[in-house]
Amino acid sequence: MVLKLYSHGISTSAQRVICVLVEKNVPFEIIEVDIVKGEHKEPAYKEMQPWGLLPVLEENGFRLYESRAICRYIAEKYADQGTQLVPDPTDLEARGLFEQGLAMEAGTVDPCVFAALNEKLFKPFKTGASCDDELYVVLLKRVELVLDVYEVILGKQRYIGGNQYSLADIYHLPNGFALQAQCDEQVFLSEKRPNVARWWSEITGRDAWKQVGELNKPGMHTLE
Ligand SMILES: N[C@@H](CCC(=O)N[C@@H](CS)C(=O)NCC(=O)O)C(=O)O
Structure with missing residues (x-):
């Protein structure tokens, strides 16, 4: 079935x-x-x-x-x-980097991206309340701060879960892309963070x- x-x-x-x-x-x-x-x-x-x-x-x-x-x-x-x-389970180092990427996405990056997106998009949609613009600026700044760290990480490895494209990259796509496409925020593509922009262009450019x-x-x- x-x-x-x-x-x-x-x-x-x-x-x-x-x-x-x-x-x-x-x-x-x-x-x-x-x-x-x-x-x-x-x-x-x-x-x-x-x-x-x-x-x-x-x-x-x-x-x-x-x-x-x-x-x-x-x-x-x-x-x-x-x-x-998902990396080969027998390759413990690749698996370790993959788990590290998953943890960063779920524990640190997505909560920041989601909070900004929620304020601008989901909260108005779900409750009819308008976006608190001052709060949104603060939440967006938090996204920039986590992406500053991603800039360092992605200067040393090609993807978030190591050197192999993986679930760890995919997990970022929906909320990150909604911030870009629906809130018109270019934080993932900023020239200030060329490694993040290179990574983001690659993963959003995949056919899937x-x-x-x-x-x-x-x-x-x-x-x-
Ligand atoms: N952690 C859950 C989150 C699911 C979630 O928040 N889904 C949203 C749509 S993207 C939803 O159902 N929202 C309806 C609501 O909050 O009432 C997951 O990853 O599946």
Whole structure:
């Protein structure tokens, strides 16, 4: 049975999963959850995702939530096809750098990017409240500060998880790109941080990422 992803076109977390599905060349079906009508807060949906958030994966009766856990499941289940997104488990050094990259993204960088994005985009969408412009400036400054550290890191290695493109890079894409495309912030491409800009241009320029917006729509996606 084809893998199903419960999603909605505006879900950045679902984009993370779709990017991995495309990199791994795994066909999938998008089942739309009407986030605008609040379908994700209804008991039937919360039966699958107790937090009432998107996305959820369903494959042969198995269900999984949390986009990063879903991505890891797909990358390891379909290890033998498409792009390798997780280093060889026997290469402990590569694995160590990969885990380091995952931890930096989830623990440090995404919380800063998400906070800025939330203030500018998600909070107004979800609550109707307007963006607090002064707070947004402070939150954006925090993003710049973490990217200053990434500038140093990416001066020494090609990707965030070491010298191999991996899940650690992909995890940054949805929220970072939303900040760029929907809030018109060029922090990931700033000339002040050439190593970050080089990395960001490379990962946002990959075919898989370029297809994500078009594929986050209801229906079957065979990837042929
Ligand atoms: N940590 C979760 C976050 C999921 C999440 O925040 N999903 C958003 C869409 S990108 C959502 O469902 N928002 C609806 C809401 O907050 O009510 C994951 O990575 O799956």
